[in-house]
Amino acid sequence: MKNGEIVQARNVYERAVEKLADEEDAEQLFVAFAEFEERCKKMERARCFYKFALDHIPKDSAKDLYRKFMAFEKQYRDKEGIEDAIVGKRRFQYKDEVRKNPWNYDAWFDYIRLEESVGNKGRIREVYERAIANVPPAEEKRYWQRYVYLINYDLYEELDAGDMERTRDVYRECLKLIPHEKFSFAKIWLLAAQFEISQLNLKGARQILGNAFGKAPKDNIFKKYIEIELQLGNIDRCRKLYEKYLEWAPENCYAWSKYAELERSLAETERARAIFELAILDIWRRDWWRDPNLYWRLPRGKPIGRTENLILEISWFGESMGNKDSAFAEDV
Numbered sequence: 001m002k003n004g005e006i007v008q009a010r011n012v013y014e015r016a017v018e019k020l021a022d023e024e025d026a027e028q029l030f031v032a033f034a035e036f037e038e039r040c041k042k043m044e045r046a047r048c049f050y051k052f053a054l055d056h057i058p059k060d061s062a063k064d065l066y067r068k069f070m071a072f073e074k075q076y077r078d079k080e081g082i083e084d085a086i087v088g089k090r091r092f093q094y095k096d097e098v099r100k101n102p103w104n105y106d107a108w109f110d111y112i113r114l115e116e117s118v119g120n121k122g123r124i125r126e127v128y129e130r131a132i133a134n135v136p137p138a139e140e141k142r143y144w145q146r147y148v149y150l151i152n153y154d155l156y157e158e159l160d161a162g163d164m165e166r167t168r169d170v171y172r173e174c175l176k177l178i179p180h181e182k183f184s185f186a187k188i189w190l191l192a193a194q195f196e197i198s199q200l201n202l203k204g205a206r207q208i209l210g211n212a213f214g215k216a217p218k219d220n221i222f223k224k225y226i227e228i229e230l231q232l233g234n235i236d237r238c239r240k241l242y243e244k245y246l247e248w249a250p251e252n253c254y255a256w257s258k259y260a261e262l263e264r265s266l267a268e269t270e271r272a273r274a275i276f277e278l279a280i281l282d283i284w285r286r287d288w289w290r291d292p293n294l295y296w297r298l299p300r301g302k303p304i305g306r307t308e309n310l311i312l313e314i315s316w317f318g319e320s321m322g323n324k325d326s327a328f329a330e331d332v
Helices: 003-020 025-039 042-058 063-076 079-102 103-117 121-132 140-159 164-178 186-196 202-215 218-233 235-248 253-265 269-290 305-321 323-330
Strands: none
Touching: 003 025, 003 218, 025 042, 025 063, 025 079, 079 103, 079 121, 079 202, 103 121, 103 140, 121 140, 140 164, 140 186, 164 186, 186 218, 202 218, 218 235, 218 253, 235 253, 253 269
């Protein structure tokens, strides 16, 4: 075939691809075009066209194309090309799975891991964006438990891509989507706050944790917020947070004892004593309203149920403070 004929034939193939690429039997056209380039000794053009075709033809319609491409790569010993063919085959498999069921988050995770292994940032972002767009169909926690693992998108943007603004946007959007009035995920709130701390944005972290208190208070959120403020030496903030914690969960013996422990560590003996007194009065009052005859049936000094650990801690506190404080523990 003369050069002029080659150019003319190539033009015909290109026009055919433009017109017929979306037809059901386009695979035959793509194979013929690639084989034409191969016969013309244009191996790179043939390889590029095979890859182009594999990216545009549905997996179920590309069996012959895959077979031809693998044979082409084996013949010309291009290891990278063979790997590309394998990746392309898996890519189409995952595309097909998520097309059939957009809420198959396990398939999305496999798809994302595949693209991350290739390392194309554009593709990785595209797949993450497509995945998080498929919000669970019902406001039930069982549907959302897999979805929230897509928060790995934030970790990718932060640690791999280094795009901090995009990381912040994804956290914000994720927290916006979760129906907190029905259920929430403390992990998401804490990751978002920790990200802001890593960016030295303490105000932003406090705002996130404050929103968590208002929308979805949880033990882990209170504990982490208090830990942060304690590390910063903000004792007054810690006190306010313990007050909010106990306002939300007044029956929580852990919160009462940790609050008192904080005051004791600061040598604020009177404040620690007052907290223990409030704890016992509050918890006993609640138990009494539940069963007014409960304490009359118990031997004097015998601890009951959920107050047992707190009473033991108060006794230890009294002993550590000396005789005067021991009297307080005995009176309780």
